[in-house]
Amino acid sequence: MVQESLETLAQRHVFHRMVRFADIDSLGHVNNVRFFDYLEDARLGMLHIDPYRAGDAPFKSLVIARHEIDYRRPLSFRAEPVRVETWVTEIKPVRFTLAYEIRDDDEVFVTATSVVVGYDVERTAPRRLSPQEVAYLERFKITA
Secondary structure: OOOOOOOHHHHOOOEEEOOOOHHHOOOOOOOOOOHHHHHHHHHHHHHHHHHHOOOOOOOOOOOEEEEEEEEEEEEEEOOOOOOEEEEEEOOOOOOOEEEEEEOOOEEEEEEEEEEEEEOOOOOOOOOOOOOHHHHHHOOOOOOO
Protein backbone atom coordinates (compact mmCIF):
# COMPACT_ATOMS: atom_id res chain seq x y z
CA MET A 1 0.00 0.00 0.00
CA VAL A 2 1.38 3.41 -0.97
CA GLN A 3 1.16 6.13 1.66
CA GLU A 4 0.22 9.61 0.51
CA SER A 5 2.42 12.47 1.62
CA LEU A 6 1.05 15.19 3.89
CA GLU A 7 1.24 17.58 0.95
CA THR A 8 -1.04 15.29 -1.08
CA LEU A 9 -3.52 15.20 1.79
CA ALA A 10 -3.36 18.95 2.38
CA GLN A 11 -6.36 21.02 1.48
CA ARG A 12 -7.44 24.61 1.19
CA HIS A 13 -9.68 26.02 3.86
CA VAL A 14 -12.81 27.46 2.22
CA PHE A 15 -14.75 30.34 3.77
CA HIS A 16 -17.85 31.73 2.03
CA ARG A 17 -18.18 35.50 2.36
CA MET A 18 -21.12 37.61 1.27
CA VAL A 19 -20.35 40.88 -0.48
CA ARG A 20 -22.10 43.46 1.67
CA PHE A 21 -23.47 46.73 0.37
CA ALA A 22 -21.20 48.48 2.91
CA ASP A 23 -18.17 46.96 1.14
CA ILE A 24 -18.90 48.86 -2.09
CA ASP A 25 -17.12 52.15 -2.80
CA SER A 26 -18.09 55.08 -5.03
CA LEU A 27 -16.67 53.27 -8.08
CA GLY A 28 -19.19 50.45 -7.65
CA HIS A 29 -16.85 47.68 -6.52
CA VAL A 30 -15.48 46.31 -3.25
CA ASN A 31 -13.10 48.87 -1.78
CA ASN A 32 -9.51 47.65 -1.59
CA VAL A 33 -9.32 48.05 2.20
CA ARG A 34 -12.45 45.91 2.67
CA PHE A 35 -10.64 42.90 1.25
CA PHE A 36 -8.61 42.78 4.48
CA ASP A 37 -11.92 42.16 6.29
CA TYR A 38 -12.55 39.20 3.98
CA LEU A 39 -9.10 37.80 4.82
CA GLU A 40 -9.65 38.34 8.54
CA ASP A 41 -13.03 36.59 8.46
CA ALA A 42 -11.49 33.61 6.64
CA ARG A 43 -8.54 33.48 9.07
CA LEU A 44 -10.87 33.54 12.09
CA GLY A 45 -12.92 30.74 10.54
CA MET A 46 -9.85 28.63 9.85
CA LEU A 47 -7.92 29.19 13.08
CA HIS A 48 -10.63 29.82 15.69
CA ILE A 49 -14.16 28.85 14.69
CA ASP A 50 -13.52 25.58 12.84
CA PRO A 51 -11.19 24.10 15.51
CA TYR A 52 -13.68 25.12 18.22
CA ARG A 53 -16.57 23.44 16.36
CA ALA A 54 -14.46 20.29 15.94
CA GLY A 55 -13.81 20.14 19.70
CA ASP A 56 -10.19 21.26 19.35
CA ALA A 57 -8.55 24.23 20.99
CA PRO A 58 -8.71 27.35 18.82
CA PHE A 59 -5.53 29.26 18.13
CA LYS A 60 -4.89 32.05 20.60
CA SER A 61 -2.57 35.00 20.78
CA LEU A 62 -1.63 35.50 17.16
CA VAL A 63 -0.56 38.74 15.53
CA ILE A 64 -0.14 39.67 11.88
CA ALA A 65 3.41 40.66 11.02
CA ARG A 66 2.82 41.26 7.32
CA HIS A 67 0.07 41.39 4.69
CA GLU A 68 0.63 41.44 0.96
CA ILE A 69 -2.27 41.72 -1.45
CA ASP A 70 -2.66 41.77 -5.22
CA TYR A 71 -5.90 43.02 -6.73
CA ARG A 72 -6.65 40.96 -9.86
CA ARG A 73 -10.19 41.98 -10.86
CA PRO A 74 -12.87 44.30 -9.50
CA LEU A 75 -15.51 42.60 -7.37
CA SER A 76 -18.99 44.13 -7.55
CA PHE A 77 -22.04 43.72 -5.34
CA ARG A 78 -23.65 40.34 -5.95
CA ALA A 79 -26.21 38.00 -4.45
CA GLU A 80 -23.95 34.95 -4.21
CA PRO A 81 -20.96 34.75 -1.86
CA VAL A 82 -17.34 34.59 -2.92
CA ARG A 83 -14.95 31.98 -1.58
CA VAL A 84 -11.91 32.92 0.43
CA GLU A 85 -9.63 29.94 -0.02
CA THR A 86 -6.74 29.79 2.43
CA TRP A 87 -3.76 27.49 2.75
CA VAL A 88 -0.43 27.39 4.57
CA THR A 89 2.77 27.85 2.57
CA GLU A 90 5.37 27.88 5.37
CA ILE A 91 5.59 26.89 9.03
CA LYS A 92 8.44 28.08 11.25
CA PRO A 93 8.83 27.72 15.05
CA VAL A 94 7.16 31.06 15.87
CA ARG A 95 5.36 31.98 12.64
CA PHE A 96 3.54 30.69 9.60
CA THR A 97 2.52 32.08 6.25
CA LEU A 98 -1.00 31.92 4.84
CA ALA A 99 -1.86 32.33 1.17
CA TYR A 100 -5.34 33.29 0.00
CA GLU A 101 -7.48 33.61 -3.09
CA ILE A 102 -10.76 35.50 -3.05
CA ARG A 103 -12.63 33.94 -5.94
CA ASP A 104 -15.68 32.35 -7.44
CA ASP A 105 -15.86 29.44 -9.89
CA ASP A 106 -14.74 31.60 -12.81
CA GLU A 107 -12.49 34.39 -11.54
CA VAL A 108 -9.84 35.22 -8.98
CA PHE A 109 -10.41 38.72 -7.61
CA VAL A 110 -7.59 38.89 -5.06
CA THR A 111 -4.48 36.94 -4.13
CA ALA A 112 -2.80 37.64 -0.80
CA THR A 113 -0.41 36.39 1.86
CA SER A 114 -0.15 36.99 5.60
CA VAL A 115 2.69 36.23 7.97
CA VAL A 116 1.15 35.23 11.30
CA VAL A 117 3.21 35.15 14.50
CA GLY A 118 2.46 33.36 17.76
CA TYR A 119 2.43 35.98 20.49
CA ASP A 120 2.80 35.80 24.26
CA VAL A 121 0.64 38.60 25.63
CA GLU A 122 2.13 38.50 29.13
CA ARG A 123 5.73 38.75 27.88
CA THR A 124 4.75 40.97 24.94
CA ALA A 125 7.01 38.87 22.74
CA PRO A 126 6.77 36.16 20.08
CA ARG A 127 6.03 32.64 21.32
CA ARG A 128 6.68 29.23 19.81
CA LEU A 129 3.77 27.53 18.08
CA SER A 130 2.52 24.53 20.02
CA PRO A 131 2.79 21.01 18.56
CA GLN A 132 -1.03 20.96 18.29
CA GLU A 133 -1.01 24.22 16.32
CA VAL A 134 1.69 22.94 13.98
CA ALA A 135 -0.20 19.66 13.44
CA TYR A 136 -3.37 21.59 12.57
CA LEU A 137 -1.51 23.88 10.16
CA GLU A 138 0.10 20.89 8.44
CA ARG A 139 -3.38 19.83 7.28
CA PHE A 140 -3.48 22.95 5.12
CA LYS A 141 0.18 23.11 4.02
CA ILE A 142 0.52 23.27 0.25
CA THR A 143 3.82 24.23 -1.32
CA ALA A 144 4.23 25.59 -4.82
